[in-house]
Amino acid sequence: MDSSNKISRREAVKKMGAVAATAAISMSGVGALASCAETVAAGLDRxxxxxxxxGSPRRNGNTFTLLSEIASQLNKNKIESEIFQLGNRPIRGCVACGQCHAKGLDKCVFDDDVCNQIAEKLATCDALVVGSPVYYGMPAGQVLSVLQRLGYSAGKYMQGKPAAAVTVCRRGGATSAFMSLQMAFQMLNMPIVTSQYWNIGYGAAPGEVAKDEEGLQTMRTLADNLAYMLTQFATGTAQPPKREQWKMTNFIR
Ligand SMILES: Cc1cc2nc3c(=O)[nH]c(=O)nc-3n(C[C@H](O)[C@H](O)[C@H](O)COP(=O)(O)O)c2cc1C
Known part of the structure; x- marks a missing residue:
C-alpha cells in the first residue's frame, strides 16, 4: 500500500464515516470500538x-469454488485474501475446560489440530469469511468446532472485524446453515457483511456450483461490499460499488 496514503490514527477514526459508524453502533462496548479503530489504523500500514x-473436507469442492469467486473479486478491489482449508482430519470440539482463559493463552489449549493455526491468521487479518458445505441443514461439524473454540479462546482477534458466512448445498438447508454461522459473528462484535441475497450456492459434485450463476454473482457482490466496508473503515473515502444487473435463476438454471 502506498505509504503516502497513511494518515494518523486520530484522522482515520474521524474519517470512518457512515458505514463504520453504523457498524460501531451495532457493536456493544468500548472494547469493540477500540478494536474497530485498531483495524482502521492497521489497514493503513499494510x-x-x-x-x-x-470448512469443507473437499479441498477443491463447491465451498472452494465460491470462496475463490470472492477472492478473485477482492483482488479486483485490491484487497488481499487467503483461502485456508480446514482439511479432512478430525477437529475436536470445545470441551469447556476454560484453560484458554485461565492461562491467558489467546488460543486453544489443545494444539493438535488446525485450530491454533487459524488463531494466528485471525490475528493479522482484517476480515473473515467462513464457508461451509451444508450437512443435514447445518454447517459441517468441523467448522462449528473451530468457530466455537476460537470464539472462546481467540475472540479478541475477531472483535470489530467484518465477517460473512457462505454455505453451499445440493438442494436444501443452506439458509439455516448460513444463519447458524452468523450467530457467532453477532456475539463477537463482528459487523456482518451482506450481499444482494443470502450468501449461498447450489451444487453437489465438486465444482458444480460454478453453474449457479446467481450464486456466483452473490459472491462477487459480497466481495464488493466487503471491500467497500473495509476501505471505508480504513480511509473513509470508499465509493459505493457499482451493481451488476441481477441474474435471477431458479436453483442453477
Ligand atoms: C454428510 C452430508 C450431509 C449433507 N447434507 C445435505 C443437506 O442437508 N442438504 C443438501 O442440499 N445437501 C447436503 N449434502 C450435500 C453437500 O452439501 C453438497 O454436496 C455440497 O456441495 C458440498 O460442498 P463441498 O463440495 O464444498 O464439500 C450433504 C453432504 C454430506 C457429505
Whole structure:
C-alpha cells in the first residue's frame, strides 16, 4: 500500500464515516470500538487482508469454488485474501475446560489440530469469511468446532472485524446453515457483511456450483461490499460499488 496514503490514527477514526459508524453502533462496548479503530489504523500500514475459511473436507469442492469467486473479486478491489482449508482430519470440539482463559493463552489449549493455526491468521487479518458445505441443514461439524473454540479462546482477534458466512448445498438447508454461522459473528462484535441475497450456492459434485450463476454473482457482490466496508473503515473515502444487473435463476438454471 502506498505509504503516502497513511494518515494518523486520530484522522482515520474521524474519517470512518457512515458505514463504520453504523457498524460501531451495532457493536456493544468500548472494547469493540477500540478494536474497530485498531483495524482502521492497521489497514493503513499494510494491504488489507481477508481470511477465507474453507470448512469443507473437499479441498477443491463447491465451498472452494465460491470462496475463490470472492477472492478473485477482492483482488479486483485490491484487497488481499487467503483461502485456508480446514482439511479432512478430525477437529475436536470445545470441551469447556476454560484453560484458554485461565492461562491467558489467546488460543486453544489443545494444539493438535488446525485450530491454533487459524488463531494466528485471525490475528493479522482484517476480515473473515467462513464457508461451509451444508450437512443435514447445518454447517459441517468441523467448522462449528473451530468457530466455537476460537470464539472462546481467540475472540479478541475477531472483535470489530467484518465477517460473512457462505454455505453451499445440493438442494436444501443452506439458509439455516448460513444463519447458524452468523450467530457467532453477532456475539463477537463482528459487523456482518451482506450481499444482494443470502450468501449461498447450489451444487453437489465438486465444482458444480460454478453453474449457479446467481450464486456466483452473490459472491462477487459480497466481495464488493466487503471491500467497500473495509476501505471505508480504513480511509473513509470508499465509493459505493457499482451493481451488476441481477441474474435471477431458479436453483442453477
Ligand atoms: C454428510 C452430508 C450431509 C449433507 N447434507 C445435505 C443437506 O442437508 N442438504 C443438501 O442440499 N445437501 C447436503 N449434502 C450435500 C453437500 O452439501 C453438497 O454436496 C455440497 O456441495 C458440498 O460442498 P463441498 O463440495 O464444498 O464439500 C450433504 C453432504 C454430506 C457429505
Amino acid at each position: 494491504p488489507l487482508k481477508v481470511l477465507l475459511l474453507n
